[in-house]
Amino acid sequence: MKIELSNYSKVIKRRTVLDHVNCIFYSGNIYGLYGRNGSGKTMLLRAISGLIYGTHGKVVIDGKVLHKDISFPKSMGVIIENTNLLPNYDAYTNLKILSNIKKIASDNDINDALSSVGLDPSNKKKVRTYSLGMRQRLSIAQALFEDPNLLLLDEPTNALDESSVEIVRNLLLKKKEQGTLIIIASHNKEDLNILADQIIKVVDGKVILS
Amino acid sequence: MDKIKQLVITFLMLIVYCYLTPKNGSITTLYGGIPVGGNLYFFLLNYFLFAIFSFFIFESTQKYINGYGIFQLVRHQSRKKIFQLLFSELIKYILIIESLKIFCYLLLNFIQRKQLPMYHLDVLVLFFGTIFCMIVFLLIQMLLEAKYSSKISLLYTQVIYILILFGSDICLKYFPNSVINYLFLNNYMMMRHYTLLNTSFLVNTLIVTLLFVLLTSTLYLTGKHIFEEKDIL
Known part of the structure; x- marks a missing residue:
């Protein structure tokens, strides 16, 4: 998989949130987007995921122009800010409902994804009773359980304790070895130093490759 | 608020609505609407019903774009x-509330030992009129929700509904035979209003049905366009 952003800009309410971004991402790599709050990291993830339309430029995914040839990347798992799962259902049911849309993940895939992040698939507790860390782990399971080719993760280790951070890091490294393209936005430099093959600094909507 | 809680509150509100609705042994009174020159009580009752629908649909769009x-x-x-899912959810909610409304009305008739409701052909037409009317107003609320916050869109929709509700009465009073009356959508819910227009029941039904189909299609296509162009932030 290859994702290319060419001269991509996004202006929202006269404010340039992404400014002539040019970068290429290849599968089998982990890319880290690093920058302070409001620098444009999440907006860059939204641009790649197809959630926003660019003001200028384009995103090309495997030769197909986003919003022209395709509406969204075909196989993608996301964790992005302002998302949450259904609070009145347990973890398994939440993923089961989502799995009914594409119908590519089996019950085993759901169970495996939940177990891999340290959640018990048979636990019938409703998500609204979960701690922040458990919700975050469920979000990660949600992004992973359909085994997508592209993972866009916004602050994936937020609210996780040390052991959970370790579990998630290992999971992501395993996915990378399987050829998944992973883009992580984080302000946690330690995470990115351990995980990322390339760290991309985002400053005021501009991308600085390192 | 989750949908179960919303449904329970809606059911209680419908019981209140049906209790306050005048009963003359005909289910037509449920759809009869505001009598010409009717007092504020009828206006409030009409608005109360819309408020129940509006409350039930509140935050539906936000749920899909956030x-x-x-x-x-x-x-x-x-x-x-996603827009198609939202639209089908709207239809589902309207049918649920309408069914609940009829159930509450029949239940209260039974408990209060009123005359058993009689079926009239008009009811079917008025029933669909009410459904269409709700689709139009609630679609407006949903589309506004795609642009503004849920609370702002709720407020705007209430203002639009109230203006049209009172506007229709004023218009009918001063321009009784004018086609402009057709533009006040909730007129269709007011059987006693449209029968005053100098056209037959059939012609009225056809005109208003056409109007609703046009309006619903326009709003549907507008909604689809808004969703297709919308940034999900």
């Missing part, structure tokens, strides 16, 4: 599909 909706959107791979 939070959980993003997980669904990236899997459906289509904004259009």
Whole structure:
């Protein structure tokens, strides 16, 4: 998989949130987007995921122009800010409902994804009773359980304790070895130093490759 | 607020609505609307019903463009599909509330030992009129929700509804035979109003049905366009 952003800009309410971004991402790599709050990291993830339309430029995914040839990347798992799962259902049911849309993940895939992040698939507790860390782990399971080719993760280790951070890091490294393209936005430099093959600094909507 | 709680509150509000609705042994009174020159009580009752629908539909759009909706959107791979889901949810909610309303009305008739409701042909037409009317107003609320916050869109929709509600009465009073009366949608819910227009029941039904179909299609296409062009932030 290859994702290319060419001269991509996004202006929202006269404010340039992404400014002539040019970068290429290849599968089998982990890319880290690093920058302070409001620098444009999440907006860059939204641009790649197809959630926003660019003001200028384009995103090309495997030769197909986003919003022209395709509406969204075909196989993608996301964790992005302002998302949450259904609070009145347990973890398994939440993923089961989502799995009914594409119908590519089996019950085993759901169970495996939940177990891999340290959640018990048979636990019938409703998500609204979960701690922040458990919700975050469920979000990660949600992004992973359909085994997508592209993972866009916004602050994936937020609210996780040390052991959970370790579990998630290992999971992501395993996915990378399987050829998944992973883009992580984080302000946690330690995470990115351990995980990322390339760290991309985002400053005021501009991308600085390192 | 989750849908179960919303449904329970809606049911209680419908009981109150049906209790306050005048009963003359005909289910037509449920759809009869405001009598010409009717007092404020009838206006408030009419608005109360709309408020129940509006309350039930509150935050429906936000649910699809924020939070959980993003997980669904990236899997459906289509904004259009999300709007279609939202529209079908709207129809489902309206049918649920209308069925509940009729159930509450029959239940109260039974408990209060009123005359058993009689069926009239008009009721069917008025029933669909009410459904269409709700679709139009609630679609407006949903589309506004795609642009503004849920609370702002709720407020705007209430203002639009109230203006049209009172406007229709004023218009009928000063321009009784004018076609402009057809533009006040909730007129259709007021059987006693449209029968005053100098056209037959059949012609009225056809004109208003056409108007509703046109309005619903326009709003549907507008909604689809808004969703297709919308940034999910």
